[in-house]
Amino acid sequence: MIVARLALGAAAAWAAYAWGAHLLAPGCVSRGPATHRRIALTFDDGPDPVWTERILAVLDRERVSASFFLVGERAARVLETVGRIAAAGHEIGSHGWSHRSLWFCGPRRTENEIARAQHFLSDAVGAPIRHFRPPWGMLNAAMFGALRRHGQRCVLWSIQPEGLRATPPVRQVEHVLDHAHPGAIVDLHDAEGVRDAPERLLVALSPMIAGLRRLGYDFATVGELLGADDF
Ligand SMILES: [Zn+2]
Numbered sequence: 220m221i222v223a224r225l226a227l228g229a230a231a232a233w234a235a236y237a238w239g240a241h242l243l244a245p246g247c248v249s250r251g252p253a254t255h256r257r258i259a260l261t262f263d264d265g266p267d268p269v270w271t272e273r274i275l276a277v278l279d280r281e282r283v284s285a286s287f288f289l290v291g292e293r294a295a296r297v298l299e300t301v302g303r304i305a306a307a308g309h310e311i312g313s314h315g316w317s318h319r320s321l322w323f324c325g326p327r328r329t330e331n332e333i334a335r336a337q338h339f340l341s342d343a344v345g346a347p348i349r350h351f352r353p354p355w356g357m358l359n360a361a362m363f364g365a366l367r368r369h370g371q372r373c374v375l376w377s378i379q380p381e382g383l384r385a386t387p388p389v390r391q392v393e394h395v396l397d398h399a400h401p402g403a404i405v406d407l408h409d410a411e412g413v414r415d416a417p418e419r420l421l422v423a424l425s426p427m428i429a430g431l432r433r434l435g436y437d438f439a440t441v442g443e444l445l446g447a448d449d450f
Contacts (some may be wrong), residue, residue: 248365251402251444256390258436259444260285260428263352265372266293266300267410270417274424275307275408278351281428281446285309286441287409288352288374291297291336293438305344310440312350313340322425326361334367350374350441353442380423385409385413388423396430403446404437 229310251259265271278285288303289311294301304312316335326334333351339347344412349373353362358373366373378398380391397406407424408416428438 230262238343247358248402248404248445249375250377251385251439251441252446253401256407256434256436257439257444258301258399258401258431259439259441260405260407261288261312261352261374261439261441262286262289262407262409264293264318264408264410264412265289266297266304267298268300268418270411270421271297271300271304271409275303275309275400275439277421278309279422281425283401283428283438284443285438286312286350288312288314288350289336289340290314290318290354290410291339293318293410294343296414301340301343310442311340311344311346311348311351312352312374312441313337314352315354318354320355320357321359321362322357324359324361329361329413330368333362333371337369337371338436372445374404374445376404378403379406379409380427381413381416381419383413383423385415385419388426391419391423392426392430395427396434399431399434399436401436404441406446421448 248418260283262274262285265287287309289301313336315332316331319332321329337348347370349371351366352374356375378395380386380394412416
């Protein structure tokens with residue numbers, strides 16, 4: 220019975236994710252102001268000792284500042300990469316401690332996922348972490364109180380070129396360019412989630428950046444895009 224209930228919960232969670240229901244969440248930000256042609260590239264699920272480093276090299280070459288939503292327990296394993304992300308001037312956000320969907324967390328576990336990642340990452344970076352991206356974009360009611368207590372804001376996205384299914388790099392670039400808008404937040408992945416996602420992203424990233432520049436866009440971190448307004 221419990222197994223069946225868990226399976227049903229998981230199926231509902233995947234369906235909601237696939238349908239983008241999480242993007243309707245009030246209380247979360249999914250785009251910045253449309254006043255400037257600026258876009259925030261965001262990378263979830265890292266740090267990864269191989270892929271994050273390669274993504275960093277591309278961003279450095281392209282002179283783009285971005286935001287990395289790190290999984291706390293993965294950050295603890297590759298602290299040097301966390302340091303390099305911060306030293307390169309990128310923003311570090313939280314993607315929870317263990318990447319567990321908040322749909323399967325009660326209030327105590329939710330607090331723990333957010334607090335543990337906040338403490339660890341802010342210690343590693345030497346500054347408070349201001350932005351939180353819930354794993355899979357899935358929220359629960361306890362999340363908002365926990366984020367308030369830890370001074371964080373929930374950040375989703377307005378463009379996601381690769382969701383649950385593997386998408387060829389050329390299609391990812393087309394998707395981002397077709398959907399680009401001032402204030403967009405683009406959701407990308409620098410560690411393994413969908414099979415070989417970072418490998419495809421590494422092919423797509425430079426053409427994506429070049430295409431957005433041709434459309435007149437500049438790049439900003441999520442913090443720069445959203446500004447310091449109260450939340
Ligand atoms: Zn994730």
